[in-house]
Amino acid sequence: MGAIYYSFLNLNAHPTAEVYGGLGLDVPLSPAVRWFYDFDLIEGSYVQFSVGHTIEKIRKWGEDCHCDVQLGASLGYGSDGYNNGYFGVDQGGLNDLTLTAGVPFTFGKLTIKPSLGYSMMIDDDIRDATAKSDNFWGGVGAAYNF
Numbered sequence: 001m002g003a004i005y006y007s008f009l010n011l012n013a014h015p016t017a018e019v020y021g022g023l024g025l026d027v028p029l030s031p032a033v034r035w036f037y038d039f040d041l042i043e044g045s046y047v048q049f050s051v052g053h054t055i056e057k058i059r060k061w062g063e064d065c066h067c068d069v070q071l072g073a074s075l076g077y078g079s080d081g082y083n084n085g086y087f088g089v090d091q092g093g094l095n096d097l098t099l100t101a102g103v104p105f106t107f108g109k110l111t112i113k114p115s116l117g118y119s120m121m122i123d124d125d126i127r128d129a130t131a132k133s134d135n136f137w138g139g140v141g142a143a144y145n146f
Contacts, residue, residue: 001019001020001021001022002019002020002021003017003018003019003020004017004018004019004020004036005017006018014041015040015041016038016040016041016042017038017039017040018036018037018038018039018040018042019036019037019039020034020035020036020037021034021035022034022035028053029051029052029053030051030052030053031049031050031051032049032050032051032052033047033048033049033050034047034048034050035047036048038081038082038085041085042081042082042085042086043081043085044078044079044080044081044082044083044084044085045078045079045081045082046076046077046078046079046082046095047076047077048074048075048076048077049074049075049076049077050072050073050074050075051072051073051074052070052071052072052073053070053071053072054068054069054070054071055068055069055070055071056068064106064107064108065106065107065108066105066106067103067104067105067106068103068104068106069101069102069103070100070101070102070103070104070113070115071100071101072098072099072100072101073097073098073099073100074096074097074098075094075096075097075098076094076095076096076097076098077092077093077094077095078092078093078095078126079092080092083095083123083126087125087126087129087130088129089123089125089126089129091125093122093123093125093126094122094123095121095122095123095126096119096120096121096122097119097120097122098117098118098119099117099118099119100115100116100117100118101115101116101117102114102115102116103115109144109145109146110142110143110144111142111143111144111145112140112141112142113140113141113142113143114138114139114140115138115139115140115141116136116137116138117136117137117138118134118135118136118137119134119135120133120134120135121133121134
């Protein structure tokens with residue numbers, strides 16, 4: 001649970017705020033649901049359903065050195081207020097499908113995680129309203145456990 005304040009500095013858009021919460025289960029595929037409600041400018045909800053799986057220690061180089069594979073997928077639903085506020089589409093519906101893959105490398109207390117992702121807008125009206133409906137991205141994260 002929490003709250004987010006969005007300030008779009010490089011866009012011609014007004015700031016807004018939302019609250020969110022989620023629930024996940026510690027069972028195979030780790031299903032989860034997250035709910036975001038914009039109570040300020042948009043007055044709409046976005047709900048994300050997700051699953052994921054980690055294949056642990058696919059490669060080991062010692063007691064504290066290994067790599068895993070993390071796979072995930074999510075499906076998002078936007079209410080009519082959310083879709084109207086962000087896309088100008090005055091109806092609720094499935095918004096997006098996102099697929100992710102990461103390979104965390106752990107070296108003792110240090111973990112470096114390269115990752116890739118792909119997302120696509122599902123609803124035809126929302127696809128038409130977005131400048132780029134299909135997106136690929138990548139990144140690298142690092143974490144150190146004390």
